[in-house]
Amino acid sequence: MKQEQADVIVVGGGLGGCAAALAVAKMGLRVIMTEETDWIGGQLTSQAVPPDEHQWIEKFGCTKTYREFRNRIRAYYKNNYPLTDQAKKDPFLNPGNGWVSRLSHEPKVALRVLQDMLAPYINSNQVMIHLNSKLMEAEMSNDKVASINIQQQSLSQEIIKLTAPYFVDATECGELLPLTNTEYVTGAEAKQETGEPHALDQPNPSDIQAITYVLAVEYVENGDFVIPKPAQYDFWKTFIPTYSDKPLLSWYAVNSADITSLKEFTLLPNSKKIADLFTYRRAIDTRHLAKNLYEGDISLINWPQNDYFLGSIIDVSEKERQRHLGNAKQLSLSLLYWLQTEAPRYGGGRGYPELRLATTALGTEDGLAKYPYIRESRRIKAVYTITERDVSKDFITENERCTFEDSVGVGSYHLDMHHTTVTNRTFYIPSKPYEIPLGALLPVRLKNLLPACKNIGTTQITNSCYRLHPTEWNIGESVGYLIAYAIDNDISPHQVRVEKNHLSAYQQLLINNGVEIHWPADLE
Structure with missing residues (x-):
């Protein structure tokens, strides 16, 4: 069996995984990232979903690197496509003029831009990516992940053992959680458990979004x-x-x-x-x-x-x-x-x-995306679980906003839950611009495994607004910097939240690297 080692293993090459890998590499650490398909980018590429974003995205409400990604998308079209003069001059070019997004574009362009953003770190061997790799098993030791095995989906079917001080689950369905015995939930929670008025009377783990x-x-x-x-x-x-x-x-x-x-x-x-x-x-x-x-x-x-x-x-x-x-x-x-x-x-x-x-658009023979669009993942049982009362306009007055002392990012989207598999229920509840609490990124027990996408500590209802592109990117990036900070200071991620001096220093690290952790008071 082949063995490889890094400072951080990121399992899953979606937006959260890419953002986590970028942040870790920028801090001088080495990353191995695995991806089940042959495309990194997740929602934007292999799942073929242009970015769902909020109304302030052009000026606020995302990280600096996510904004760089958006700028690079527009620059790619302007530098490589035979655009009209009007399109070239448009600072807010929307390549597809899709009405769901201010930046509706082709998945292959997103793939190219993400590859370019990671290229310096790949070329310097700070980031290694294993594509077409399936997660097989994990080895545990004292509430920590010791190693994982992946299998190359090629003729060789080679199995590779990956070891690192830290592991990041950036898979679309939280695939690392059951393999590591991480406490998690799926589907619908009960009102008695979450205190959410739109929750079911009884929990139903199988009632998962389409x-x-x-x-x-x-x-x-x-x-x-x-x-x-x-x-x-x-x-x-x-x-x-x-x-x-x-x-x-x-x-x-x-x-x-x-x-x-x-x-x-x-x-x-x-x-x-x-x-x-x-x-x-x-x-x-x-x-x-x-x-x-x-x-x-x-x-x-x-x-x-x-x-x-x-x-x-x-x-x-x-x-x-x-x-x-x-x-x-x-x-x-x-x-x-x-x-x-x-x-x-x-x-x-x-x-x-x-x-x-359009079979060429998605890189497949059948014209379908390489991977289904996943709206809901396994979700860690976290130190803090975000509920409907934290974000819904029904519980936050007009002049208030969702704030957290341990915020590590921001986002905004409706509580948009698509029809579920058992009850077939759906919601579209107005929400307030929200923040991402560090407590929602910390598993209740495991010490060196962190989530980086839709698998954070949300309920089914709040997952429906924290699942979108810029928020997933922010989660992954903040997790990457959290790991780097923990390694640099020889403490655990959980200690970062508990010890106020470290929390403040970590948040300053985020701010210095362009992560917005609070919404402006004068947001219109």
């Missing part, structure tokens, strides 16, 4: 690109979810402004101002281009219609996990087939055969 297999499509005028009929199309065509009287494959979905009603959608912009879904997560708007680089606009299809909630992929057998992943893929392909053949067209007629599966 996953989505995003697919990329290109709209080509007068084209005819109908795919073969998916094997499960007849099932999904007639499937009516419990929360609706309309088929899932329809132009109707739950209205986020009033979850008791349905809202009508359509595919393309129209005179009646019916919400058009093609532009929702459009990743490239060809009107920005001075040359015919693409045959049509490209959009990433992550809609209510392809949210898969018929079963969880967490803490189930591998056979059941693969069944649900296969079903989720079939749902997305069935949505595309429905769009191409049967979807009512605005103005009359049925079907949009002009939609072409």
Whole structure:
């Protein structure tokens, strides 16, 4: 068995993992990062979801490195794409003009930018990345992770033993937690446990938010690109979810402004101002281009219609996990087939055969993302658990804001919980700009394992706002600096929080490196 050693092992190459690796490397330590797919970047790349962000993102509310990432995305288009003069001059260029994001862009561009940001540390051997690597097992000693084994998903199937003083779980589903016997929760907690008014009366660990297999499509005028009929199309065509009287494959979905009603959608912009879904997560708007680089606009299809909630992929057998992943893929392909053949067209007629599966956009043969979009992970039982009362506007007065003495970052997003696998419930609750408490990053028992994405100490309800791109990045970056500070001062991460002088010094380290830990008082 091959063995490798570093100061920090980061398991998972998503946004939190990349941010953690960057922070650790900047502090002069060596990192080994593993990733299950062949793309780093998680939500932005292998899951194909452009950044969901808050309204202040262009001027405040993220770390300096996340802002650098955003600036590099725009610079990449301006330096490499044949843009119009207007697009080149636009300081707030939105490559896809998607209305869900101020920076809707292609996953491959995000991948390139992340690779460039890590390149100096990879080239100097401070960061080593193992792609296509599956986490296999972990060895424990006295409430600490001693080592983990990963297996290369290649012809060699080589197993590598990784050892380090610290381990970071940046996997999409918190895969390191059960292997290390870390205390964690899944699904829905009970009201009695969390004190949250929107929690269930009884806990249900299997009631987990929907996953989505995003697919990329290109709209080509007068084209005819109908795919073969998916094997499960007849099932999904007639499937009516419990929360609706309309088929899932329809132009109707739950209205986020009033979850008791349905809202009508359509595919393309129209005179009646019916919400058009093609532009929702459009990743490239060809009107920005001075040359015919693409045959049509490209959009990433992550809609209510392809949210898969018929079963969880967490803490189930591998056979059941693969069944649900296969079903989720079939749902997305069935949505595309429905769009191409049967979807009512605005103005009359049925079907949009002009939609072409953009197989090159996501680096896959089937045009689906390399990995499903994961909204909810296993979550550590933490020193402090963030609840609905910490962030919901229902519990914070108009002139107040969520603040924590041990804040290590900031973020903002609605409490946006997609339909769950058992109760099929959903929320879209207004929230206040929030902070990230250090206590939520510390497991109740383990000493050298830290979370770096959606696996922090939130409830199911608060996970739904702490799960978004800039917050995940902030969590990972703050964890990276926490480990570096703990190593440099020969103390534990838990001591950093308890001992006020160390907490203050660690927070100053964050501030010095561009991590905003409090919202400004005069935020409009």
